Amino acid sequence: MGVVKAFKALALAAALAAPAAAQAQDSKVIGVSIPAATHGWAGGMNYHAQEAVKRLEKTYPQLKFVLATAGDPGKQVSDIEDMMATRNIDALVVLPFESTPLTGPVKRVAEAGKWVTVVDRGLAEEGIEDLYVAGDNPGFGRVAGEFFRERMPSGGKIVVLRGIPTTIDNERVEAFRKAIEGSGIEIIGMEHGNWNRDSAFTVMQDFLSKHPKIDAVWASDDDMAVGVLEAINQAGRQDEMWVLGGAGMKEMIKRVMDGDKRVPANVTYPPAMIATAIEITALRFVSNAPVSGRFVIGSELITQENAQNFYFPDSPF
Amino acid sequence: MADATTTRQELRKPRRPAVNLHVVGPLVALAVLIVVGVLLNPNFLSYGNVTNVLARSAFIGIIAVGMTFVITSGGLDLSVGSMAAFIAGLMILVMNALVPTLGPGWPVILIGMAAALVFGFLAGLGNGLLITRARIEAFIVTLGSMGIFRSLITWLADGGTLSLNFQVRDVYRPVYYDGILGVSWPIIVFLVVAIAGEIAMRHTAFGRHCAAIGSNEQVARYSAVHVERVRLATYVMLGMLVGLATIMYVPRLGSASSATGVLWELEAIAAVIIGGTVLKGGFGRVWGTVVGVLILNLIQNILNLTDLVSPYLNGAIQGVIIVLAVVLQRQKKAL
Numbered sequence: 001m002g003v004v005k006a007f008k009a010l011a012l013a014a015a016l017a018a019p020a021a022a023q024a025q026d027s028k029v030i031g032v033s034i035p036a037a038t039h040g041w042a043g044g045m046n047y048h049a050q051e052a053v054k055r056l057e058k059t060y061p062q063l064k065f066v067l068a069t070a071g072d073p074g075k076q077v078s079d080i081e082d083m084m085a086t087r088n089i090d091a092l093v094v095l096p097f098e099s100t101p102l103t104g105p106v107k108r109v110a111e112a113g114k115w116v117t118v119v120d121r122g123l124a125e126e127g128i129e130d131l132y133v134a135g136d137n138p139g140f141g142r143v144a145g146e147f148f149r150e151r152m153p154s155g156g157k158i159v160v161l162r163g164i165p166t167t168i169d170n171e172r173v174e175a176f177r178k179a180i181e182g183s184g185i186e187i188i189g190m191e192h193g194n195w196n197r198d199s200a201f202t203v204m205q206d207f208l209s210k211h212p213k214i215d216a217v218w219a220s221d222d223d224m225a226v227g228v229l230e231a232i233n234q235a236g237r238q239d240e241m242w243v244l245g246g247a248g249m250k251e252m253i254k255r256v257m258d259g260d261k262r263v264p265a266n267v268t269y270p271p272a273m274i275a276t277a278i279e280i281t282a283l284r285f286v287s288n289a290p291v292s293g294r295f296v297i298g299s300e301l302i303t304q305e306n307a308q309n310f311y312f313p314d315s316p317f
Numbered sequence: 318m319a320d321a322t323t324t325r326q327e328l329r330k331p332r333r334p335a336v337n338l339h340v341v342g343p344l345v346a347l348a349v350l351i352v353v354g355v356l357l358n359p360n361f362l363s364y365g366n367v368t369n370v371l372a373r374s375a376f377i378g379i380i381a382v383g384m385t386f387v388i389t390s391g392g393l394d395l396s397v398g399s400m401a402a403f404i405a406g407l408m409i410l411v412m413n414a415l416v417p418t419l420g421p422g423w424p425v426i427l428i429g430m431a432a433a434l435v436f437g438f439l440a441g442l443g444n445g446l447l448i449t450r451a452r453i454e455a456f457i458v459t460l461g462s463m464g465i466f467r468s469l470i471t472w473l474a475d476g477g478t479l480s481l482n483f484q485v486r487d488v489y490r491p492v493y494y495d496g497i498l499g500v501s502w503p504i505i506v507f508l509v510v511a512i513a514g515e516i517a518m519r520h521t522a523f524g525r526h527c528a529a530i531g532s533n534e535q536v537a538r539y540s541a542v543h544v545e546r547v548r549l550a551t552y553v554m555l556g557m558l559v560g561l562a563t564i565m566y567v568p569r570l571g572s573a574s575s576a577t578g579v580l581w582e583l584e585a586i587a588a589v590i591i592g593g594t595v596l597k598g599g600f601g602r603v604w605g606t607v608v609g610v611l612i613l614n615l616i617q618n619i620l621n622l623t624d625l626v627s628p629y630l631n632g633a634i635q636g637v638i639i640v641l642a643v644v645l646q647r648q649k650k651a652l
Contacts, residue, residue: 037476040574046476165629191621192628196576201569202373206621209366210358223478223576230570234494235365251480316477 028285029064031089032278033079034119035097036069037316040223041247044271044317045095052275056282063282073101080105084112091115091284093277099124115284119277131284133277133295135269140299141172143267144218144244145179147301151242151264155184156215159207161193161200161224172220188214193224200227208235216241222249222266229262238262247271248302248310249317257307266302268310271317273297342645343592343608346638350615358622368501370611370618372493375503376401378610379562381585382514382603383555387455388589389518389601390551391531392448395459397559398581399466400440404563405573406470408433409479421484426492429567433560440466441556445549463582471575478574486571493568503565507607510558514603524601527551531598588613591642612642 032053037043046069053065066087070076076097083089092109096102096118103124110116110128118129148158160176163169177187189207193200200219207214208231217232219225225245232238245252246267255263276297284291302310354361380397387394412429419425440462447458473479481489496502518524526547529537538544567573590596591612592605616635620626626634 037471037575040477040576043474043476043478162628189624190628192631196579197570197572197574198577202369202617203621205369205373206366206618209360209363209369210622226570226572316475 027062027064028090029066029087030091030093030278030281030285031066031068031080031083031087032093032274033068033070033076033083034095034274035076036071040249040317041269041271044315045274047315047317048272048275049278052278056278060282060286063285065278070097073097076102077105080109084109084114089114091117091281093117093119093274093281095119095274095277096121096123103128115281117277117281119274130292131277131280131295132293133273133280134297135273136296136299137168137171137269138175140246140267140269141175141177141220142179143299143301144172144220144246145176147244147265147267148180148185148216148218149183152183152185152215155186157186157188157211157213158216158218159189159204159211159214160187160191160218161203161220161228162190163192163195163221163224165192176218176220193219193221193227195221195223197223197227200224201231202227204228204231205234208232208237214241217243219243219245221245222247222252225252225263232262247317250312250315253302253307253311256302256304257311259304264303266307266310268300268302270297270310271315272312340593343605343612343642346591346642346645347608347612347615350612350619350638354615354619354622357619357625361619361622364499366618366622368499368504370614371507372501372503374610374614375507376562376566377581377584377588377613378507378607379510379558379565380555380581381588381606381610382510383551383558384585385514385518385589385592385594385601385603385606386524386527386551387555388586388594388596389524389531389598390527390548391534391598392455392548392551393459393586394444394552394555395456395582396440396444396462396466397555397585398578398583399463399470400437400556400559400578401563401566401581402470402573402575402577402579403466403473404433404436404440404560405567405577406473406479407436408563408567409481409571409573410473412485413482416482416485421482422488425485426489429489430564433563433567434557435560437556437558437560437563438553439556440559441553442549444556445552448552449545449549467575470573470577474574476575478572481567481571486568489568489571491568493565506561506565510561511603511607514606518601518603523547523550528599528601531595532600584610584613587639591639609642612638 032049034045034049035042037046049067053067056063057065066083066089068079070079092114094106099121106116106123107128116129117131119133120135162173188211191203193203204227217228219228222245225243228243242262242264244265247269248266252263252266256266280291283289360366384394408429411432412425415425415428444458444462447453448455492502496505526542529542530544530547534544588609589606591609592602594601616638620631620634
């Protein structure tokens with residue numbers, strides 16, 4: 001597909017070169033570099049990036065997009081260098097695989113006078129990007145904590161499953177703890193389920209063996225919630241507790257929408273934030289709207305009332 | 318020097334009939350873990366917990382039994398975790414595709430199970446042929462197929478998760494969660510595989526040939542052992558056991574993704590070595606492998622049941638116990 005597009009671009013450039021230089025100048029190329037779909041959330045992110053590119057190419061014929069997915073930071077650096085060298089991009093939308101290795105290459109793009117949009121994971125150095133679009137990790141924990149407070153006014157015993165030990169996970173859990181402080185809600189167990197269904201399943205089995213009474217579970221992620229719910233089923237303790245996941249997996253949103261008592265709500269950390277970033281970057285080239293700055297996408301509480309707005313049945317996540 | 322040897326022998330003599338650490342090492346480690354578990358949490362020996370631990374050991378356990386034969390004959394297979402994920406994905410796709418024509422019921426599931434075994438057979442055959450016919454190092458072949466299977470499942474699932482049709486899942490679910498007389502199916506299957514493996518290793522020509530090839534391939538060849546055929550058979554058998562493990566795994570959560578089976582290969586290899594099989598080949602012990610699998614799963618279980626250490630350190634504790642379990646049984650050799 002890339003080759004075909006490249007040929008098309010070449011043909012177009014050749015045809016337009018002499019007589020319509022002005023028109024050719026109007027065409028802008030936006031490079032999009034994201035990590036490959038190696039887990040559920042990243043799969044959703046890839047889906048939304050492709051959808052956004054398709055939609056924008058149809059709406060604005062003068063915009064061209066180059067989309068590259070990378071399986072590791074090294075590949076991502078090469079992708080960005082290739083975009084600069086061979087595609088002459090005017091803007092770069094990048095979700096860095098890791099902050100430090102990507103900082104230098106992205107900085108060079110910015111120094112070449114290109115527009116740079118950074119998504120989700122910030123760079124190691126401040127002030128490189130023109131636009132920063134990110135999810136709200138502390139907000140993710142806080143909204144979840146507030147929901148627990150509201151559902152358990154007289155307190156109770158809960159267990160928590162954490163993700164892969166990272167800053168993201170720490171920020172979420174820290175904010176969650178702060179939000180439930182002084183509410184009488186007691187965290188009686190906390191273990192890492194690594195954002196993985198199988199790990200979450202075994203951790204929850206062991207929590208169920210250890211604690212005779214659990215009022216609720218903060219699974220903190222929908223993949224983990226799947227494992228947790230199955231373990232609760234197996235123990236036959238469905239009526240005892242409810243589970244709050246997070247990130248908005250379609251199956252979980254569906255359960256919230258259907259009013260499942262064990263899955264009363266969800267908290268967003270939308271993989272579609274990549275679409276936000278691409279759309280805003282496009283605005284920079286097709287409108288006069290000022291778009292530089294920081295755009296933090298709030299983590300919202302999804303309940304039965306508003307679940308419809310968050311349900312994307314075609315997305316892989 | 319002479320003094321040292323005599324004292325050593327004197328020391329050893331009275332002990333020898335009582336304790337042979339080389340053999341009982343893994344058992345001692347297992348017993349210690351069980352005692353620790355009981356002391357730390359009264360629920361440790363409850364029916365629920367014991368069932369949980371045994372059932373979750375079954376996947377790695379079934380694979381590790383096959384791995385014992387591969388390692389005994391001097392080979393290695395790094396691809397089993399990715400292979401399990403890939404087979405689980407294919408199995409789900411096959412069953413989902415058949416639901417419209419056959420309806421959600423046992424026929425679909427039986428075909429799915431057969432498919433898993435066939436895919437496992439083919440995957441093992443592929444690995445085995447590359448190793449025996451193309452004569453490429455087992456490490457390289459299976460490192461390659463590990464990457465291939467992992468990418469294929471990610472691609473099949475479009476980066477997300479493949480989920481089994483909901484109605485099929487309801488019919489299939491009991492295969493993981495139910496059983497006979499309170500013993501769930503994965504445990505029964507694991508037991509049968511382990512006993513069959515133990516018999517094959519100890520009392521059949523195949524088992525003796527594996528050990529012979531692993532200890533000295535040339536000698537085995539001169540002794541009219543069909544080295545290539547036996548090697549190939551170990552990889553094919555392992556592939557089919559991965560298929561069998563997948564049959565037990567899919568009904569648990571009804572899904573497969575790129576996160577399925579990550580690091581299973583290392584857990585299986587670790588279990589085999591803890592159990593007393595020699596990594597270089599030449600000697601294998603199936604019952605030891607079973608003990609090794611149980612040790613690995615008990616550590617995780619005990620850590621989850623207690624709050625003794627920070628969860629960040631779980632991996633370290635696991636590492637220490639694995640090394641200790643092996644040290645305990647190698648001590649006699651070192652003397």
